[in-house]
Amino acid sequence: MLQAARELLAVRTPLDAELMVSDMIGAWWGKRVKGGDVEQVLGEGLVDYAAKAGTPASLTLLICLAYLGTARQGAKAEGAALAMMEGGVARPGWAERVGAVKPTGCYVSRDAYGDQDTVICTFAYRWGETAAPSALAVAGQDRHALVMVVDHNMSGMARDAWVSSHVDKLLDQAKAEAEANPMLLFEEIEPQQARALLESAMKATREPKTPPPVSDSYSAYHAFARSRLKALPPGRKRPAPLHIEAPYSRERRAMLAAEFLASDAAEHLSDPSAASRCADHIIDYGCEQDFSRPMRVSPVKCETFLLDWLPRKVFLSRAEQDAMPHVLSAWVRFAAGRTGLTERGLRATLDAVWEATAKFPEAYRDPTSFGLERPLLERLLPDGDLSALARRVFAFPFLQGVHGDLDLEKLNPADQADRRTLLRFDHVGEIDEEHLAWHEEIATRLWDGDPPQLWEAAQRLLDLGHDRHEVLHVLIEIAERIGGDPEELAAALDDIADIPDEI
Numbered sequence: 001m002l003q004a005a006r007e008l009l010a011v012r013t014p015l016d017a018e019l020m021v022s023d024m025i026g027a028w029w030g031k032r033v034k035g036g037d038v039e040q041v042l043g044e045g046l047v048d049y050a051a052k053a054g055t056p057a058s059l060t061l062l063i064c065l066a067y068l069g070t071a072r073q074g075a076k077a078e079g080a081a082l083a084m085m086e087g088g089v090a091r092p093g094w095a096e097r098v099g100a101v102k103p104t105g106c107y108v109s110r111d112a113y114g115d116q117d118t119v120i121c122t123f124a125y126r127w128g129e130t131a132a133p134s135a136l137a138v139a140g141q142d143r144h145a146l147v148m149v150v151d152h153n154m155s156g157m158a159r160d161a162w163v164s165s166h167v168d169k170l171l172d173q174a175k176a177e178a179e180a181n182p183m184l185l186f187e188e189i190e191p192q193q194a195r196a197l198l199e200s201a202m203k204a205t206r207e208p209k210t211p212p213p214v215s216d217s218y219s220a221y222h223a224f225a226r227s228r229l230k231a232l233p234p235g236r237k238r239p240a241p242l243h244i245e246a247p248y249s250r251e252r253r254a255m256l257a258a259e260f261l262a263s264d265a266a267e268h269l270s271d272p273s274a275a276s277r278c279a280d281h282i283i284d285y286g287c288e289q290d291f292s293r294p295m296r297v298s299p300v301k302c303e304t305f306l307l308d309w310l311p312r313k314v315f316l317s318r319a320e321q322d323a324m325p326h327v328l329s330a331w332v333r334f335a336a337g338r339t340g341l342t343e344r345g346l347r348a349t350l351d352a353v354w355e356a357t358a359k360f361p362e363a364y365r366d367p368t369s370f371g372l373e374r375p376l377l378e379r380l381l382p383d384g385d386l387s388a389l390a391r392r393v394f395a396f397p398f399l400q401g402v403h404g405d406l407d408l409e410k411l412n413p414a415d416q417a418d419r420r421t422l423l424r425f426d427h428v429g430e431i432d433e434e435h436l437a438w439h440e441e442i443a444t445r446l447w448d449g450d451p452p453q454l455w456e457a458a459q460r461l462l463d464l465g466h467d468r469h470e471v472l473h474v475l476i477e478i479a480e481r482i483g484g485d486p487e488e489l490a491a492a493l494d495d496i497a498d499i500p501d502e503i
Contacts, residue, residue: 005061021064026219051080067099106194112183113298117150150201157204160215192235265334274319278327299352307363325357391455395446453493
């Protein structure tokens, strides 16, 4: 990386340098390293290495990292760069303008369904009192636009990012597309709105532990985007789309379901009980996965709900599986009438629902087809959270059969009193009560999925060939050592890649 930084001495503008270093930082974005956080191991390690080199190339790299790096990287890089400049190490003339930008406008291109926002933030470099603009700046080439795509069907995450120096052409094209397509809206927004939306979107992209479904270019522009957003004025935090509703209480959700079931759109549904439960799932999805917007419908949202979210998250009865596509179609008609969705949008959404309906029986595999009896599934999933099945089976593997006078099928793993009995049966012979309490602590955390890193760490260890009790003892050792700090516990679990020899 330090050898590659020599190219920084040949670039002509701070924008070129910032994009080059952002691409360099993107090489490790989203990666995992053993022994610590990747930003600390590689990012701060690069800062320390560049500081020791003491060359013009390493100084230029440090100046860029001071702006583009994380807070810790930036502070270390700034200190090292100042020391090198005081020592007389030369730097390019443009180096003092790295990150010295001001926002010149923010815009959003939004589709009529509310699926996606393409946010455009434009910037220009500031000029000091003594500095004169270069020929490139006079020609307008120091103006640039950061473009980010926010996907509201994927928890509002940022899916794509890029930078353009053709600002006027970009804005003219976005306006022309909106004028030609009635399903698009293009408008200027407040910089505070843009910052709140994009910071929330980048946070949503960073949160998944599996590689997020982003474009190939996102990692290269991630550091640049993160730093440019700091040039926008902060405002009231709005971690959601630009048009949202207040959170739905349970009572409000129930009232909305009742209104739907009493509407003309739902009159043809033949199984009122199954329809009611399906409507609850549709509303819950809109509230919890779409920023409290259960009434928003679109082809992509309906397809994602039917073919992705339901098969992963919800334990449906056979009647609910049969009813769900029909209830979803009725909900689309009901919601479109309330939200004013165009006839064109309604037809496209209904077409998408019926196309997905043909794939739904294959996408949704009834858990009973895995060989688990429905009464057992109901004990493991009293909340209907299908995604919890594997970790709960891992936590409580013995739920059937008779052992002496103990009928395991009468014990409820969701009940705290029964859990201790089930865990005691899981151990042969005498067991220390304190150790049993730690097993109960881990089992409860696995049952609740708190923190998510606990089950992720257990799966990694199981994949390496360790048996269940070895894995449980590692999890207990980490929880006992860390104590009650949730962030430290999550970090320690993220870091575990194998069972240490001393365990």
